[in-house]
Amino acid sequence: MKFETRLLNFEAAPGDRCKPVATPIYQTATFRQESAVEFGDYDYSRSGNPTRAVLESQIAELEGGQRAFCFASGMAAITAVTRLLHPGDEIVACDDLYGGTFRLFSRILKGRGIDTRYVDFDQDIESAISPRTRLVYLETPTNPLLKIVDIRAAAELAHRHGALLCVDNSTMSPYLQNPLALGADIVVHSATKFLCGHSDVTAGAVVVNDPKVAEDLYLIQNGEGAGLGPFDSFLLLRGLKTLALRLDRQQQNALRIADFLSQHAKVSRVHYPGLPDHPGRERHLAQTRGAGSVVSFETGSFAVSQQIAEATRIFNITVSFGSVNSSISLPVCMSHASIPPEVRARKFLPQDLVRLSVGIENVDDLIADLDQALASASPVIEEEQIAAD
Amino acid sequence: MSFDLDLFSTSVIHAGLSADPATGALLTPIYQSTTYLQEAVGVHKGFTYSRADNPTVAALERALGALEGTPPAVCFATGMAAISALFLSILKSGDHAVISDVVYGGTVRLFQQILNGVGISASFVDTSRPEEVERAVTPETRIVFIETPANPTLKLTDIAAIARVTKRAGILLAVDNTFLTPVLQRPLELGADISVLSTTKYIEGHNATVGGSIATKDQALIDRLRLVRKTLGCIQSPLESWITLRGLKTLPVRMQRHSENAATVARWLEQHPSVERVYYPGLESFPQKELADRQQALPGGMLSFELRGGTEVGIAVMNSVKLCALAENLGAVETLITHPASMTHADVPAETRAAIGISDGLVRLSVGLENPRDLIADLDEAFRAAASRSKASQQAGTERRDACAAAD
Numbered sequence: 001m002k003f004e005t006r007l008l009n010f011e012a013a014p015g016d017r018c019k020p021v022a023t024p025i026y027q028t029a030t031f032r033q034e035s036a037v038e039f040g041d042y043d044y045s046r047s048g049n050p051t052r053a054v055l056e057s058q059i060a061e062l063e064g065g066q067r068a069f070c071f072a073s074g075m076a077a078i079t080a081v082t083r084l085l086h087p088g089d090e091i092v093a094c095d096d097l098y099g100g101t102f103r104l105f106s107r108i109l110k111g112r113g114i115d116t117r118y119v120d121f122d123q124d125i126e127s128a129i130s131p132r133t134r135l136v137y138l139e140t141p142t143n144p145l146l147k148i149v150d151i152r153a154a155a156e157l158a159h160r161h162g163a164l165l166c167v168d169n170s171t172m173s174p175y176l177q178n179p180l181a182l183g184a185d186i187v188v189h190s191a192t193k194f195l196c197g198h199s200d201v202t203a204g205a206v207v208v209n210d211p212k213v214a215e216d217l218y219l220i221q222n223g224e225g226a227g228l229g230p231f232d233s234f235l236l237l238r239g240l241k242t243l244a245l246r247l248d249r250q251q252q253n254a255l256r257i258a259d260f261l262s263q264h265a266k267v268s269r270v271h272y273p274g275l276p277d278h279p280g281r282e283r284h285l286a287q288t289r290g291a292g293s294v295v296s297f298e299t300g301s302f303a304v305s306q307q308i309a310e311a312t313r314i315f316n317i318t319v320s321f322g323s324v325n326s327s328i329s330l331p332v333c334m335s336h337a338s339i340p341p342e343v344r345a346r347k348f349l350p351q352d353l354v355r356l357s358v359g360i361e362n363v364d365d366l367i368a369d370l371d372q373a374l375a376s377a378s379p380v381i382e383e384e385q386i387a388a389d
Numbered sequence: 390m391s392f393d394l395d396l397f398s399t400s401v402i403h404a405g406l407s408a409d410p411a412t413g414a415l416l417t418p419i420y421q422s423t424t425y426l427q428e429a430v431g432v433h434k435g436f437t438y439s440r441a442d443n444p445t446v447a448a449l450e451r452a453l454g455a456l457e458g459t460p461p462a463v464c465f466a467t468g469m470a471a472i473s474a475l476f477l478s479i480l481k482s483g484d485h486a487v488i489s490d491v492v493y494g495g496t497v498r499l500f501q502q503i504l505n506g507v508g509i510s511a512s513f514v515d516t517s518r519p520e521e522v523e524r525a526v527t528p529e530t531r532i533v534f535i536e537t538p539a540n541p542t543l544k545l546t547d548i549a550a551i552a553r554v555t556k557r558a559g560i561l562l563a564v565d566n567t568f569l570t571p572v573l574q575r576p577l578e579l580g581a582d583i584s585v586l587s588t589t590k591y592i593e594g595h596n597a598t599v600g601g602s603i604a605t606k607d608q609a610l611i612d613r614l615r616l617v618r619k620t621l622g623c624i625q626s627p628l629e630s631w632i633t634l635r636g637l638k639t640l641p642v643r644m645q646r647h648s649e650n651a652a653t654v655a656r657w658l659e660q661h662p663s664v665e666r667v668y669y670p671g672l673e674s675f676p677q678k679e680l681a682d683r684q685q686a687l688p689g690g691m692l693s694f695e696l697r698g699g700t701e702v703g704i705a706v707m708n709s710v711k712l713c714a715l716a717e718n719l720g721a722v723e724t725l726i727t728h729p730a731s732m733t734h735a736d737v738p739a740e741t742r743a744a745i746g747i748s749d750g751l752v753r754l755s756v757g758l759e760n761p762r763d764l765i766a767d768l769d770e771a772f773r774a775a776a777s778r779s780k781a782s783q784q785a786g787t788e789r790r791d792a793c794a795a796a797d
Contacts, residue, residue, distance in 0.1 A: 001759075
């Protein structure tokens with residue numbers, strides 16, 4: 001069955017006599033037991049809930065994994081993965097990372113016995129690996145510079161050193177990229193993004209193949225209690241159904257927008273894997289089925305970038321990405337604000353970077369919106385010159 | 390058709406909706422609240438009691454109004470609630486309505502089993518022939534109500550032509566636009582007064598909730614509809630409005646894909662030896678193709694067909710499909726297959742069904758968003774299974790006959 005069919009053809013309500021086509025929302029905390037000494041399939045929603053179970057099964061299937069676990073947010077999912085490590089273990093992570101992930105690694109895990117080394121995965125990763133490395137962690141395309149990392153090569157490297165590879169697949173979704181098939185051990189998603197697609201749920205997912213890792217993750221989900229609730233699971237299940245359709249349109253729109261920006265005088269650089277000159281494009285095409293719909297660009301001036309973001313009318317200034325609504329943000333002030341300035345500078349996260357998440361609105365409307373916003377933005381320095389004259 | 394459905398891709402996401410002023414929340418909150426604190430007696434923000442009005446319902450109403458090109462729509466708990474409220478807003482005892490003969494069974498049931506009890510009558514006529522409509526209008530007629538494409542035979546009615554008849558007669562024209570939605574067909578721009586939707590179908594699109602809406606530019610009618618709704622108590626719940634609003638955001642891309650997929654499946658069905666006839670506005674063989682091209686942006690996602698071997702084979706096929714879901718409803722992301730004679734149109738008297746082309750062997754297909762190749766494979770397999778079952782039972786029948794003949 002093709003991917004878009006698999007999105008719709010799954011057991012929505014296993015064992016349910018009524019056979020509803022949409023999964024029921026089991027908005028219940030507890031389940032009655034027949035026996036006082038033996039449990040049935042469900043006893044308490046922290047440990048397992050039928051709506052969440054259908055969702056987890058479907059996400060696993062779409063990623064080609066054995067088991068999936070859904071959490072209250074992407075960060076809860078990533079945190080659960082890091083619980084597989086023990087004090088003394090090390091993480092080697094790519095240096096272009098979502099700010100929240102950086103914060104987890106550098107302010108919560110550090111000081112609790114788990115250190116992280118950040119490497120530009122284009123350079124020499126291997127030298128950062130030590131006998132204590134237990135987890136190699138990467139995003140590709142990275143957020144927000146859209147740098148491409150070779151998943152297969154990273155997997156081989158990690159395995160050679162007895163470490164697991166975890167890939168954050170949020171910018172692609174399983175429709176475009178399947179890290180498990182490329183050798184990764186763990187895939188994480190901020191399901192808030194493309195999977196849900198409608199800006200209405202925060203959720204996270206972890207997908208694995210190895211049964212022992214799965215067992216450990218279940219212990220964490222149950223023991224720490226951050227599993228996704230039934231109503232949110234229902235909304236996520238519903239959003240998933242149009243994943244392929246939404247992404248098809250989002251990518252079409254994103255390419256047109258990236259082209260438009262590439263030719264604009266006020267734009268100094270565009271980052272988008274769909275553009276012919278994007279670094280790592282060949283590598284990206286070899287491991288994915290599309291360029292996605294996150295586009296970043298630089299203007300050379302923070303003031304200009306800010307003006308553009310505040311002048312758009314259809315692109316809302318919001319964090320997050322992957323929704324049917326188009327959005328615009330300045331990562332330096334928003335999604336990556338939790339990365340300290342000296343670290344941001346070291347990894348060349350430009351202050352003037354503007355990140356677009358392209359939605360499914362009419363592309364002509366979107367381009368017209370960017371056009372008027374760009375037109376209205378003027379470099380501060382010009383005004384100073386005019387004043388000086 | 391002259392308009393591009395992509396015109397609406399932006400408005401379905403943004404029109405009528407703005408970030409919550411208090412918190413900036415991008416999406417309208419679910420105001421799951423029955424009542425609202427009043428600042429002083431009679432001083433409030435327009436919301437007093439959720440049977441009358443609710444902010445989440447209002448957000449959906451604004452978005453639908455923007456899509457239809459009218460003031461905010463009036464939203465109801467179901468399509469039938471919307472239709473019932475519409476007729477109760479317009480018709481009094483002794484009044485009369487003219488309705489398409491091929492129409493959703495619930496509409497027929499409303500008139501024949503409920504409104505008839507309060508002295509309201511209806512004539513069901515072939516509205517694809519405007520002269521029939523003209524002939525059916527009496528001095529007591531207040532409204533003409535049409536479905537196009539009609540459920541389930543896909544028969545079309547020329548909206549503009551009927552609008553000319555109703556305007557001359559000084560009566561209202563309502564169009565149930567559920568099969569196409571305002572992104573594929575715009576009745577109000579063709580002269581109709583009222584656009585009716587079962588939002589249960591394509592608008593919400595994910596089998597998650599029932600709902601209905603009425604849109605019109607006539608403010609007096611809008612006010613009357615809100616009064617009737619408040620009195621009968623059939624407003625949509627806040628959560629269901631919110632869910633419907635969420636579905637609306639992907640309406641244009643879904644309708645485009647539904648229509649592409651349906652066209653692919655219809656073409657395949659048409660050339661299949663097991664299929665007697667296919668009804669789909671996108672096929673060259675469709676008798677009203679010219680009208681479809683003129684009145685609709687795309688043919689849509691609905692089709693129906695008759696199988697050779699009639700009812701028995703039709704039922705066998707529906708019982709054999711695995712990917713297509715044998716279920717009521719239409720306009721969902723999942724493909725749904727339905728038997729009108731026993732399901733959606735069971736309440737239409739059998740003779741009437743026969744007269745309007747709803748044979749016992751008619752199969753209705755609401756084509757979803759799966760890959761059409763997978764749907765075709767599923768139908769192909771089901772046809773095979775039905776054919777061999779029918780051959781087996783024919784065989785058994787022959788053997789029984791032979792055995793009986795031998796026994797005589």
